Amino acid sequence: MTSAETGAAAPGPERVRLIQNEATTEIPVHLLFRDEEEGAGPGSGMASVFGPAQVPAAATGSSPLPGNAPLPGLARARQGSGEQPRVARRPQRPAAKAAARPVLPVDPSLAERPAAARSGVLAVAAGAVGLGGCGAGLWWAGLVPPFVLRLARLPVLEGAEPGPAQWALLAGSGALALCSFGGLGRGRTGRAWVVSLFGRYRGSVRRTGLVWINPCLKRRRVDVRLRHWRSAPLPAVDAQGVALRVVVLVVWRVRDTARATLGVDGHETYLRECVEAAMARVFSQLPADAFHGDGATLRNAEAVGDALTRLLVADAAPAGLEVFSAQPTRIEYAPEVAEVMQRRRIAALDMRHRESVLTQVVDSVEDTVTRLTLRGLVELDETERKALVKDLTVAFYTGHGDR
Incomplete structure (x- = not known):
């Protein structure tokens, strides 16, 4: 055990001062450990709608802290004692249950994503090829009238009859033309399509110009402009x-x-x-x-x-x-209360006007009486002074009323 510990344990006849000019002051304990937290004020309900309430410095009784000021919540040390600032111990309070607004649910599967869409020029070209295939299949099957062949300057096939090959060509070419021209659409600026298949969301199309979309998909046009x-x-x-x-x-x-x-x-x-x-x-x-x-x-x-x-x-x-x-x-x-509230508003404005006029009249009377007295123009006793103030007040108020 060291000498320092022995000296601290054994009581001595007198206390040795480390600082000769030490001065101590008794401070109540409740000031050192005072809880500085402020509870929710009466305006907490309106703050949730109109934003957080701003408490002025005068209301809290303190001025804004400078850059080198101690942090709030630290008790001040005793002057001249060499004591370090003490951290105020705040009692543990149960957290207040704030009435938070319920968050509206959002379906993650309904997030917008681009749908498959192609250029309409390619669709027109594919549709033209399909129409050409249909014409070639009809000519190959001998189903084109002779006068149409003469107008088109096409040779007449002898013994041409519809067969499996001709029907396959007609079906394929017709399906190509129908699919190409059936999926064409005109995309406009500020508009979009929401496409779905059998009730399932397949994507959105925001392209403009001539656009080809799968004709089997259901389209819903949506205005996305401001x-x-x-x-x-x-x-x-x-x-x-x-x-x-x-x-x-x-x-x-x-x-x-x-x-x-x-x-x-x-x-x-x-x-x-x-x-x-x-x-x-x-x-x-x-x-x-x-x-x-x-x-x-x-x-x-x-x-x-x-x-x-x-x-x-x-x-x-x-x-x-x-x-x-x-x-x-x-x-x-509302119409049922408009007339009553209008009369109330006019009465309030008239009252404010009268208060303003009366304040100006009283100030004018006070200034006039003071000047007359200080310059020695009149010597008035208490009765004469009251009479003068009364007459001046009536005169000034009447003058304001005539304006």
Whole structure:
């Protein structure tokens, strides 16, 4: 056992100070191990729709940390004691079960992939060869009328009769011509085909121009251009339960043709229903108007549009749809409450105007009385001062009212 350990074990008459000017201060234990975690505030529900809430520095009672500041969660060391910063011990709390939105299922077999397609020029050439073979088979079998042979300047075969060879040539040439011309199609820019065989997805064709596709496959044409959908006035309810009528403009396109065609029963109908569902979530978080304050309202079209867009992007992705923006173009009250809410809005505006005018009048009166007193133009006692303030207030307020 070393001398240092012996000295630590045996109590001495007095404690030897390693630092002569050491000064210690008693600090409550609960301050050293204080839990600085903040619980979920009352606005956690709206943060899930309108994005994460930003807490200002003044609300937490601390200023932004500089580059060399200690990390939060470390207790401050006692000054002059040489003590290292202590890590605050936080009690283990059970993890809160967040109400996460269920993820919509996606069928992995319905991912878009290119289908087999050939150039239409080759199909036309093959069809011409098939038609030529059919004509040669008819001539070989003697089934061509004599006047057609004379017009075509072809010799007449004596004793020509249909046989197995002639019928085989006719069948093969006819099948080639039918298959070649039957699979021709005109691919347009911004359009695509979704092809399937006996209900099974075989691929998508996005080629343009003259295209040949297997004629045995079933084709469904899909518009993949950038489109916008302007809704009719849709019913909605704000946070105060007031009925609204909202018009929404959605900019979208079909990104995955397989999911949009085979994954849902009508992707346009699905998009409309997603818009109504997103509106019900977003518009129920805020009031339409703040009559007695400057709080957040649904009149902030940018914030409301961003929240709608985020919800629609998440809901439309499993259906192969890509939503670029969803903006409310008109928010108005329902006809049954429009007149009442209009009167309430006018009353609120009139009240704010009166408060503003009254504030200006009081400031003007105060400034006038102060100047008169400081310059020694008048000497007023308390009664005369109150009378002057009253007269000036009436005069200034009347003057503001005549404007």
